[in-house]
């Protein structure tokens with residue numbers, strides 16, 4: 001049974017991993033979930049778990065018309081959408097030169113344009129309500145990138161830049177915006193959601209090494225999706241909305257190291273950089 005104070009979540013990519021864990025945590029907290037997946041059977045367990053508080057929708061985020069229709073149906077069914085979670089995404093491993101045009105565009109089609117499709121479909125609803133929390137799953141590759149993750153990191157970095165604007169644009173409309181930055185999490189991501197571009201021997205020591213590293217850490221990632229989902233639900237329950245919510249020790253250390261290195265580089269170049277302005 002949902003209570004009068006329960007929220008409605010709309011979550012993409014609920015077939016597994018973080019999306020499923022967030023849906024389960026929201027249901028456990030007594031909230032309602034409009035869950036999406038690409039295959040019907042992936043929604044059945046969640047609907048069963050939700051006991052009337054979870055409704056499934058088929059959605060491939062690359063289909064903008066489908067996103068508009070599903071968001072409209074979800075809002076009509078639930079009466080409102082309080083929390084939108086853009087979780088659907090997949091990785092592309094390969095040196096920039098190894099990644100074919102098709103692979104690059106497909107990855108952006110899901111990770112960037114898919115996220116944008118869902119946001120643009122949801123905004124008229126959220127703005128109309130004058131409240132709502134837009135949460136999008138980013139990645140460590142958007143904080144500082146590795147050899148072999150250029151395209152995936154670029155798509156996630158584009159998502160991050162988009163959200164910085166969204167936060168400024170949506171604040172006057174009463175809407176909150178948060179980027180969730182997971183480090184390595186023990187989901188199906190490496191096994192199922194990682195495409196490998198055709199390898200070139202020239203990149204064996206960089207992108208190839210990274211691809212090998214990923215296959216070795218599969219199943220041993222430190223991040224626990226259930227604990228991550230609990231923190232996301234807690235953040236929403238407490239009315240908190242940081243622009244960025246890092247998840248896991250790995251990424252907190254990475255953010256600190258990246259910020260420190262950027263500051264050092266700025267200090268090295270600051271005087272020369274300021275010297276290119278017109279004299280005042």
Ligand SMILES: NC(=O)c1ccc[n+]([C@@H]2O[C@H](COP(=O)([O-])OP(=O)(O)OC[C@H]3O[C@@H](n4cnc5c(N)ncnc54)[C@H](OP(=O)(O)O)[C@@H]3O)[C@@H](O)[C@H]2O)c1
Pocket residue numbers: 012013014015016017018019037038039059060061062087088089090091110114137138139140181182183184185186187188189190192193221
């Ligand atoms: N796990 C990590 O270490 C990690 C770290 C940083 C960021 N992330 C991000 O976290 C998010 C969730 O990944 P995960 O780790 O939970 O992996 P996962 O278990 O493989 O889940 C990925 C989800 O995205 C869905 N998806 C992919 N393309 C889609 C599309 N075009 N339309 C709709 N759904 C689509 C998948 O659906 P199907 O089942 O139909 O394929 C699946 O539900 C992703 O955005 C990923 O980039 C993960």
